[in-house]
Amino acid sequence: MRVIRSFILLLGVAIAAAGCAQQPVAYMAYPTAGMQGIDGVVYGMGGPYAPAPIGGPYASAPMGGLYGASPYGGLYGYAPAAGGYAPAAGEGYYTLDSGDRLRIVVFGQDGLTNSYVVGAGGYIDMPLIGSVPSRGLTIDQLASRISDKLRDGYIREPHVAVEIEAYRPFFILGEVAAPGQYPYVANMTAETAVAIAGGFTARASRKTVILNRNYYGRPIRMAVPLAFPLRPGDTINVQERWF
Numbered sequence: 001m002r003v004i005r006s007f008i009l010l011l012g013v014a015i016a017a018a019g020c021a022q023q024p025v026a027y028m029a030y031p032t033a034g035m036q037g038i039d040g041v042v043y044g045m046g047g048p049y050a051p052a053p054i055g056g057p058y059a060s061a062p063m064g065g066l067y068g069a070s071p072y073g074g075l076y077g078y079a080p081a082a083g084g085y086a087p088a089a090g091e092g093y094y095t096l097d098s099g100d101r102l103r104i105v106v107f108g109q110d111g112l113t114n115s116y117v118v119g120a121g122g123y124i125d126m127p128l129i130g131s132v133p134s135r136g137l138t139i140d141q142l143a144s145r146i147s148d149k150l151r152d153g154y155i156r157e158p159h160v161a162v163e164i165e166a167y168r169p170f171f172i173l174g175e176v177a178a179p180g181q182y183p184y185v186a187n188m189t190a191e192t193a194v195a196i197a198g199g200f201t202a203r204a205s206r207k208t209v210i211l212n213r214n215y216y217g218r219p220i221r222m223a224v225p226l227a228f229p230l231r232p233g234d235t236i237n238v239q240e241r242w243f
Helices: 002-022 139-151 190-196
Strands: 101-106 114-117 123-126 130-133 160-166 170-174 180-182 208-215 218-225 235-238
Touching: 101 123, 101 139, 114 123, 130 139, 139 160, 170 190, 190 208, 190 235
Parallel strands: 170 235
Antiparallel strands: 101 114, 101 160, 123 130, 170 180, 208 218, 208 235
8 A cells, every 4th residue: 555655646746747847947037246137037047048157158157158147248238127138338348449439538638638549450549658559448447558658657646537439330231221330329229220220121121130249359140139239339230031
């Protein structure tokens, strides 16, 4: 009798497990330093978006992976507690590249205070200190680098502030009315970019677009929804629909 009861118990557990396996994986919130991950949710442990501890394209590794929730924001930047796509990381984490126009203020030094453009080689050219490598730096890092150069034989205690006057442009190609290069607008999405380029053509695929982005010195290419937030320097390609 005891053997029969044990068999029935094991059978019940197996049936319950099979039933659970057929249920869809529930979404779960994934908080990171008071903020949530992309869309405010990730799939359950082990799923395609699981928060792997190290790396992986969807992992929440310290550097974020492609979709990670790092201080640098991954592709999506920080997401608010309510979820949803987030705008690209703020200027504190935005990294400079060719085409960015900067306002650099050296307090008490009118001859150095001016607007500067990051050139094709990734440098800005300033009086006294010459070329300053800028590509890949945040504005705070660039201010610190300029201060160090000025302190080296020019100004005893320089005070430098850097702000972005104009972001580098974005590019949109493919099935839009007016493909080309356009000024970046803060908080813009792929849908905004399409509108700026005159809207879709009659043959355009309107569900996703192809994004090309330089991600920490590494080019990436991926299909993204229209609500996806853009960053300066992005290239969007609107594909032709199949039917």
